[in-house]
Amino acid sequence: MTKFIIKRLLMLIPVLLGISFILFSIMNLTPGDAATLxxxxxxxxxxxxxLREELGLNGGFFERYFNYIGNILxxxxxxxxxxxxxxxxxxxxxxxxxxxxxxxxxxxxSSILGxxxxxxxxxxxxxxxxxxxxxxxxxxxxxxxFWLGLMLIILFAVKLRILPISGATSWKHFILPGFTAAANYxxxxxxxxxxxxxxxxxxxYIRTARAKGVPEKDVIFKHTFxxxxxxxxxxxxxxxxWQLGGTIIIEQIFGIPGIGSLMIQSIRLKDVxxxxxCVMFVALLSSLINLATDIIYMYIDPRLRAQFAKVKKKAVxxxx
Amino acid sequence: MKNEKLxxxxxxxxxxxxxxxxxxxxxxxxxxLDRGRTLGLVGETxxxxxxxxxxxxxxxxxxxxxxSKGEIIFDGMDILSLSEDEMRKIRGKDIAMIFQDPLxxxxxxxxxxxxxxxxxxxxxIYKDDQAxxxxxxxxxxxxxxxxxxxxxxxxxxxxxxxxxxxIAMALACEPKLLLADEPTTALDVTIxxxxxxxxxxxxxxxxxxxxxxxxxxxxxxxxxxxxxxxxAGSIIEKGRIEDIFEGQVHHPYTVGLFASIxxxxxxxxxxxxxxxxxxDPADLPKGCTFNPRCPHRMEVxxxxxxxxxxIGEEHMVKCHLFASKEGGxx
Ligand SMILES: Nc1ncnc2c1ncn2[C@@H]1O[C@H](COP(=O)(O)OP(=O)(O)OP(=O)(O)O)[C@@H](O)[C@H]1O
Ligand SMILES: [Mg+2]
Numbered sequence: 033m034t035k036f037i038i039k040r041l042l043m044l045i046p047v048l049l050g051i052s053f054i055l056f057s058i059m060n061l062t063p064g065d066a067a068t069l070x071x072x073x074x075x076x077x078x079x080x081x082x083l084r085e086e087l088g089l090n091g092g093f094f095e096r097y098f099n100y101i102g103n104i105l106x107x108x109x110x111x112x113x114x115x116x117x118x119x120x121x122x123x124x125x126x127x128x129x130x131x132x133x134x135x136x137x138x139x140x141x142s143s144i145l146g147x148x149x150x151x152x153x154x155x156x157x158x159x160x161x162x163x164x165x166x167x168x169x170x171x172x173x174x175x176x177x178f179w180l181g182l183m184l185i186i187l188f189a190v191k192l193r194i195l196p197i198s199g200a201t202s203w204k205h206f207i208l209p210g211f212t213a214a215a216n217y218x219x220x221x222x223x224x225x226x227x228x229x230x231x232x233x234x235x236x237y238i239r240t241a242r243a244k245g246v247p248e249k250d251v252i253f254k255h256t257f258x259x260x261x262x263x264x265x266x267x268x269x270x271x272x273x274w275q276l277g278g279t280i281i282i283e284q285i286f287g288i289p290g291i292g293s294l295m296i297q298s299i300r301l302k303d304v305x306x307x308x309x310c311v312m313f314v315a316l317l318s319s320l321i322n323l324a325t326d327i328i329y330m331y332i333d334p335r336l337r338a339q340f341a342k343v344k345k346k347a348v349x350x351x352x
Numbered sequence: 353m354k355n356e357k358l359x360x361x362x363x364x365x366x367x368x369x370x371x372x373x374x375x376x377x378x379x380x381x382x383x384x385l386d387r388g389r390t391l392g393l394v395g396e397t398x399x400x401x402x403x404x405x406x407x408x409x410x411x412x413x414x415x416x417x418x419x420s421k422g423e424i425i426f427d428g429m430d431i432l433s434l435s436e437d438e439m440r441k442i443r444g445k446d447i448a449m450i451f452q453d454p455l456x457x458x459x460x461x462x463x464x465x466x467x468x469x470x471x472x473x474x475x476x477i478y479k480d481d482q483a484x485x486x487x488x489x490x491x492x493x494x495x496x497x498x499x500x501x502x503x504x505x506x507x508x509x510x511x512x513x514x515x516x517x518x519i520a521m522a523l524a525c526e527p528k529l530l531l532a533d534e535p536t537t538a539l540d541v542t543i544x545x546x547x548x549x550x551x552x553x554x555x556x557x558x559x560x561x562x563x564x565x566x567x568x569x570x571x572x573x574x575x576x577x578x579x580x581x582x583x584a585g586s587i588i589e590k591g592r593i594e595d596i597f598e599g600q601v602h603h604p605y606t607v608g609l610f611a612s613i614x615x616x617x618x619x620x621x622x623x624x625x626x627x628x629x630x631x632d633p634a635d636l637p638k639g640c641t642f643n644p645r646c647p648h649r650m651e652v653x654x655x656x657x658x659x660x661x662x663i664g665e666e667h668m669v670k671c672h673l674f675a676s677k678e679g680g681x682x
Contacts, residue, residue: 158415236456242411243451244471244521245444248436258461333461334505 033327040323044316049101051315052308056097059304065089066114066302087114100305110312111305115298120309124291128313130200131290134282135275137210142217143268149218150225150264155252157230165222172219181212181285198287209286213279217271224267228260235259261332269325273318357425358528358561359408360384364422366400366407366585369415373634377403379585379641380657381422385578387528390555390562392572392593394609395582398630401565402452404582405531408563409449410439427528445475448522449531452565454515455538458506464517465502468492471524491520495550512543519547523554530555530562537567548575569610573597578666581606584631584641591667603669604646640672648673 067083068075084090088099103109110120153165188208189197199205232238233256241255242248280292291310298306330337366378377400385391393401406412407419410431424431427446431439451457459467468491469484478484489499495516506514515535522530535551536544552575555562564576572579573593580590581603589596589603596606628645631637637644643653652672661674 236451236453237459239411240451240457240518240521241459241470243409243443243449245440245442245474246470247440247474250474255459255462259459335460335507338505338507 037323037327040326044319047319048312048315052101052312053097055308055311056100056304057093059302059307060093062302064302066304069301070114087112100308110309113298113306114303115301115306120305123306124294124309124313127289127291127294130288131276131283131292133200133206134209134213134279134288134290135272137206138213138217138275139268139272141210141214142221142271145214146218146221147225147264150222151229151252151257153222153226154229154233165226169219169222172215175215177212177216177279178281178285180215181209181282184208184212185285198285200286200288200290205286205288209282209288212285213275213282217275221264221267221271225260225264228263229256232256232259258332262329265325265328265332269321273321276317276321277314356387357384358387358427360423360425361404361408362423362425364404364407364424365420366403366412366417366422367420368403368413368417375633376636377585377633378407379636381582381586382660383580383587383590385529385561385563387561388559389577390564390575392576392579393563393565393582394567394569394572394579396609396630398633399582400585400633401582402533403585405449405533405563405565408529408531409443409447410434411443411449441475444471444527445477445525446527447529447531448525448527450518450522450533450535452533453538454518454535455511457518458514460506463503463505464509465492468502468517468521468524471521475525477525487524491524492517494523494554495520512539512547515539515543515547516550519551519554523558523560526558527560530560531565532562533565534567535564536571551575581609584636585633586641586670587668588642588670589668591664595664595667599664599667601663601667601669601674603642603671604648604673605642608645608647 065080065084066087066089067080071080071083088096091099100111103111108121110124112118113120113123116123149165149168153162156162185197185208188195195208196202196205229252238251238255241251246255277292280296282288283290283292284296291314295307295310297303298310361381361383364378364381365376368375368377379400381400381404383391393404395401403412403417406417408424408426408431410419412418419432422432426442429442431442434442458464465485465488468488472478472484472487478487488502492499492502497513497516497520501509506517509517515538519535522532532551536547539547548571551562554560564571566572576593578590578592579596580587581596582588583605589606591599596602602610631641631644637654639655640646640653640658643649646653650672656672658670658672659675660668660670663669663674
């Protein structure tokens with residue numbers, strides 16, 4: 033298992049290098065100059081030139097790119113933010129925990145609620161509860177998150193005054209954005225759980241379980257659910273990846289200084305090191321989530337575990 | 353105890369209510385089975401054999417399948433009037449079923465030891481986990497699998513081995529009745545023979561009664577005590593194995609099915625095809641359901657349902673040809 037994880041982690045390096053190169057090129061191609069942006073249009077040309085020199089903006093494209101990568105690999109230095117002059121690493125890290133908290137709230141709410149409602153919908157297929165849940169799902173999908181966010185603010189923060197309007201200083205601040213973000217994922221989690229449960233419930237081995245006298249509750253939660261779990265885990269992983277990428281709109285509406293807002297801010301100011309730092313960080317996290325998803329797969333499905341064991345055995349004999 | 357009735361099905365009707373139409377899969381079916389005996393249930397595909405077995409367990413597909421009329425008496429209990437929970441306690445313990453495709457009958461994410469042990473656990477026959485473990489090992493041993501393999505998953509077994517697991521699962525609680533729905537069709541011929549031999553031995557040892565659904569007359573001749581021939585959802589002929597294989601009088605369908613008057617010595621391995629098709633169970637013909645294909649069709653066959661005529665003590669034929677005492681011979 034450790035071997036598998038290490039191998040997957042090593043595979044991340046080329047991926048991240050590729051991403052950084054693409055980003056660096058794109059940022060390089062867009063018009064606008066960081067020094068001018070930082071000092072404002074009315075600043076003196078000499079001052080701009082001095083800042084350019086200081087930030088290392090005068091070298092050629094490849095020179096700048098290799099400098100950048102070299103610093104990361106040798107010193108773990110992701111560069112300095114053009115805007116705040118702080119190390120990019122600190123910049124990203126101080127913002128990230130907000131995004132993480134929001135993501136955790138959103139994914140926890142949407143997964144737990146989504147799976148439960150999906151199962152309920154599946155076992156009550158074509159009856160009133162199923163229809164109601166389907167209607168809710170439709171409603172959720174057709175509601176844009178900025179609209180839902182504003183409605184929740186109006187109701188709970190402005191009218192009822194029980195939750196704060198915006199900011200990120202207490203756990204209460206995360207309730208409304210958490211629900212808004214969860215609403216996005218709730219619909220697809222419900223739908224996926226429902227269809228996956230229904231598909232598995234038609235399998236022969238489910239009928240076998242009933243024929244053995246397994247109580248209905250265990251037929252559903254033991255025999256059906258564990259088999260239905262794979263696509264659900266995949267979806268939750270994808271949702272988590274999205275949410276950690278920083279939901280720019282939700283962070284903006286609720287004034288949460290997460291990674292999404294940082295990215296938008298930095299793009300506007302052409303703060304190249306921070307933008308690349310943010311994206312690399314998000315890419316790294318998404319890859320880690322992918323890895324976690326794969327490990328969970330192996331835990332659920334013995335057939336995948338067997339495949340992995342075979343790879344491992346082969347690797348061992350190859351080493352001998 | 354001897355010859356005591358274990359199962360009695362009276363005038364059973366089962367149907368599937370699909371979106372398009374109503375499929376009348378079992379129509380006016382009656383049969384009975386004594387303890388410890390084996391009944392062979394034969395008939396073309398779509399005759400309603402699986403539906404009959406599922407009805408006994410009350411496991412017709414939810415919402416679609418429905419038992420519309422009739423009575424099923426098992427071991428003195430009226431199956432159709434039991435609560436879902438009472439029924440659950442019978443499934444797996446008193447009546448076990450081996451499904452038509454045993455290879456997909458095992459849950460891929462649980463070990464086979466767990467799946468065999470589960471039957472024992474839910475029916476509370478064994479007190480503690482250790483006793484269950486022991487019994488699981490004993491069952492694996494009984495079906496000829498090494499007991500160390502109880503921690504393996506279904507994908508690690510071959511088809512024949514999975515089949516043995518399914519049999520171990522079905523027999524773990526020593527059921528009074530085993531419903532075996534073509535238990536060997538998914539297997540190749542050599543393994544078929546092994547598995548059947550095994551089932552027969554276990555059945556003898558445990559005194560289990562069995563309904564064996566099969567297309568293979570050779571298997572019927574070897575294993576069964578009684579035979580019932582099914583057509584379009586009802587039994588058109590039944591009797592002891594000698595009546596069916598050696599008797600002189602048969603339903604025209606049975607005659608066609610056996611190609612010639614069958615006999616126990618010259619083994620007919622397979623059912624032979626008969627001209628025409630089984631009627632669409634959503635649109636059954638009036639009168640005798642076999643009349644459009646019958647070489648001896650009379651006017652009365654097109655309008656009236658044939659009576660069940662007793663030819664011998666236990667030999668029944670459902671056909672107008674024998675309605676009058678002297679009766680023509682097909
Ligand atoms: N779930 C279902 N929905 C609708 N119709 C069904 C369903 N299951 C079976 N039927 C129909 O009921 C009839 C009897 O089917 P059944 O499975 O009992 O036949 P069988 O005798 O077991 O055939 P085979 O030898 O092929 O297994 C068939 O016409 C079949 O099409
Ligand atoms: Mg069948």
